[in-house]
Amino acid sequence: MRIGLLTGGGDCPGLNAAIRAVTRRAITAYDDQILGIRNGWDGLVEGNLEPISLYSVSGILPKGGTILGTSRHNPFKKQENVEKMLESLQKYEIDALIAIGGDDTLGVAYQLGKLGVKFVGIPKTIDNDVEGTDMSFGFDTAVSIATEAIDRLHSTAEAHHRVMILEVMGRYSGAIAVTAGIAGGADCILVPERPFSYDEVMKLLENRRRHGKLFSIVVVAEGAAPKDRDITAGKPVQVDEFGHRRLGGIGQMIKDELEEFTTMEVRVVALGPLQRGGSPTASDRLLATRFGVRAADMIHEGKFGHIVALKGAQIVDTPVEVAVNKHKTVSPEFLDLAQVFFG
Numbered sequence: 001m002r003i004g005l006l007t008g009g010g011d012c013p014g015l016n017a018a019i020r021a022v023t024r025r026a027i028t029a030y031d032d033q034i035l036g037i038r039n040g041w042d043g044l045v046e047g048n049l050e051p052i053s054l055y056s057v058s059g060i061l062p063k064g065g066t067i068l069g070t071s072r073h074n075p076f077k078k079q080e081n082v083e084k085m086l087e088s089l090q091k092y093e094i095d096a097l098i099a100i101g102g103d104d105t106l107g108v109a110y111q112l113g114k115l116g117v118k119f120v121g122i123p124k125t126i127d128n129d130v131e132g133t134d135m136s137f138g139f140d141t142a143v144s145i146a147t148e149a150i151d152r153l154h155s156t157a158e159a160h161h162r163v164m165i166l167e168v169m170g171r172y173s174g175a176i177a178v179t180a181g182i183a184g185g186a187d188c189i190l191v192p193e194r195p196f197s198y199d200e201v202m203k204l205l206e207n208r209r210r211h212g213k214l215f216s217i218v219v220v221a222e223g224a225a226p227k228d229r230d231i232t233a234g235k236p237v238q239v240d241e242f243g244h245r246r247l248g249g250i251g252q253m254i255k256d257e258l259e260e261f262t263t264m265e266v267r268v269v270a271l272g273p274l275q276r277g278g279s280p281t282a283s284d285r286l287l288a289t290r291f292g293v294r295a296a297d298m299i300h301e302g303k304f305g306h307i308v309a310l311k312g313a314q315i316v317d318t319p320v321e322v323a324v325n326k327h328k329t330v331s332p333e334f335l336d337l338a339q340v341f342f343g
Helices: 015-030 041-046 079-091 103-114 139-160 175-184 198-210 250-261 282-301 320-324 332-339
Strands: 002-007 033-037 049-052 096-101 119-123 163-168 188-190 216-221 266-270 306-311 314-319
Touching: 002 015, 002 041, 015 033, 015 096, 015 282, 033 041, 041 079, 096 103, 096 282, 103 119, 103 320, 119 282, 119 320, 139 163, 139 175, 139 216, 139 266, 139 282, 163 175, 163 250, 175 188, 175 216, 175 332, 188 198, 198 216, 198 250, 216 250, 250 266, 282 306, 282 314, 306 320, 314 320
Parallel strands: 002 033, 002 096, 096 119, 119 306, 163 216, 163 266, 188 216
Antiparallel strands: 033 049, 306 314
């Protein structure tokens, strides 16, 4: 078979491990041909494809990013782009696609599936917000980086008696914030699942000071928002081609509020792309490898329109509709666990 392989959306630790696993399994077990699609769906629109060999994937396991490149463009915004994708599939005689990405990338694959394109999806996201799988690769690396940042911020926070705010990624899910926050001993964690009150945050931090704890660590997910005001009021809202509002800056907003109504000295650190860069952890390498091997097998089992998933310790498959119809969020029980350590 001739299999088209692409990576879409934000880059993520483990993508190269997944590319390597798909390629090795498909070639050695099934004698398939793998065509790498450059820069996500853009490559299929532009006809930018190239063969991937066993030599091509040699040595890429520990590398961050993706050797295929990626993009966040939505080809279904223009009908002509959809037609170009279908033409490329026919021109290169691609029998099936393997799309590696989050809910947006998988959503495009789902739409192509409705047009008769055979595909298998591999979920990836550092936010761990893809429904249908217990874990996506990239998450463990992001949590490790965020936890290390918290550990390092403790030193300067304690030395200078400051409040340190760490802003991490998490549009719909506060999984990184909660997991790293608990692991790093944060004193307050703010997530999209539970809108927060500025007054409650200030009372918590002031109460720590009254009890002799002269520094605090606050971890906030970029999608967190206060329940007592509209943070977008009076500001232009920028959205991407999938309709997602551009995020970032909630840490600074909290800093401004704290410094206006308290005497606390506050500093903000936004990790941004640092969370998704660099070499993947051993856990992410292993999960991406397991996902890649299973995706190649699913192609030959005819399990099209499904994504690879982790359920407990087992690699399984689940219909792509599960992944594209809703976002996975942090359970109330896990949020309650984090709150035990606030203050």
